[in-house]
Amino acid sequence: MSETVFTFPVRVYYEDTDAGGIVYYANYLKFFERARTEWLRALSIEQDLLLSNNVAFVVTQVLMDNKKPARFNELLTVSSQISTLKQASIVFKQSIHNSAADLVCSAHIKVACISLQEMKARAFPAEVSEVLARGR
Numbered sequence: 051m052s053e054t055v056f057t058f059p060v061r062v063y064y065e066d067t068d069a070g071g072i073v074y075y076a077n078y079l080k081f082f083e084r085a086r087t088e089w090l091r092a093l094s095i096e097q098d099l100l101l102s103n104n105v106a107f108v109v110t111q112v113l114m115d116n117k118k119p120a121r122f123n124e125l126l127t128v129s130s131q132i133s134t135l136k137q138a139s140i141v142f143k144q145s146i147h148n149s150a151a152d153l154v155c156s157a158h159i160k161v162a163c164i165s166l167q168e169m170k171a172r173a174f175p176a177e178v179s180e181v182l183a184r185g186r
Contacts, residue, residue: 053131054131054132054185055129055130055131056085056088056089056092056129056130056131056185057085057127057128057129057130058084058085058088058089058127058128058130059125059126059127059128060081060084060085060125060126060127060128060146061123061124061125061126062120062121062122062123062124062125062126063122064122066080066122067121067122071121071122072119072120072121072122073119073120073121075114075116078114078116078146078154078155078157079112079114079157081126081128081146082128082130082142082144082146082157082159083109084128085128085129085130085144086130086142086144086159086161089130089185093181093182093185094181095178095181100175100178101166103175104165104166104167105163105164105165105166105172105175105178106163106164106166107161107162107163107164108161108162108164109159109160109161110139110160110161110162111158111159111160112157112158112159112160113157113158113159114155114156114157115155115156115157116154116155117152117153117154117155117156118148118152118153118154118155119154120146120148120154120155124148124149125148125149126146126147126148126149126154127146127147128144128145128146129144129145129146129147130142130143130144131143131144132182132185133158135182135183137173137174137179138162138163138171138172138173138174139160139161139162139163139171140160140161140182141158141159141160141161142157142158142159142160142161143156143157143158144156144157144158144159145157163178
């Protein structure tokens with residue numbers, strides 16, 4: 051498992067909540083996605099450049115555990131680390147904590163690298179593999 055942990059702050063907006071002001075569960079997936087995207091960006095991996103080269107990342111599996119509700123206007127911290135890195139897939143261990151450091155939600159999210167043209171799994175480009183391996 052990765053020792054490197056990337057953290058990303060997320061503010062809960064009204065649009066993220068249900069009528070009771072509690073974060074709708076599916077929005078945690080959006081928070082996790084934003085954190086992974088920003089982590090890749092911090093590693094100088096720009097997904098739009100990959101897309102222009104026929105390479106995309108797709109979520110293939112999610113195991114999510116909701117522990118405590120997050121509420122409107124809370125500042126949350128999303129933590130991300132690599133759990134497993136393979137030739138064409140990566141499993142992220144991610145968690146969301148509130149400002150009191152209480153665990154709100156945790157997930158293991160598997161992301162595959164695909165060829166957009168063929169819509170099939172492919173190995174990560176060499177430069178991406180190298181950066182991800184260092185990011186562990």
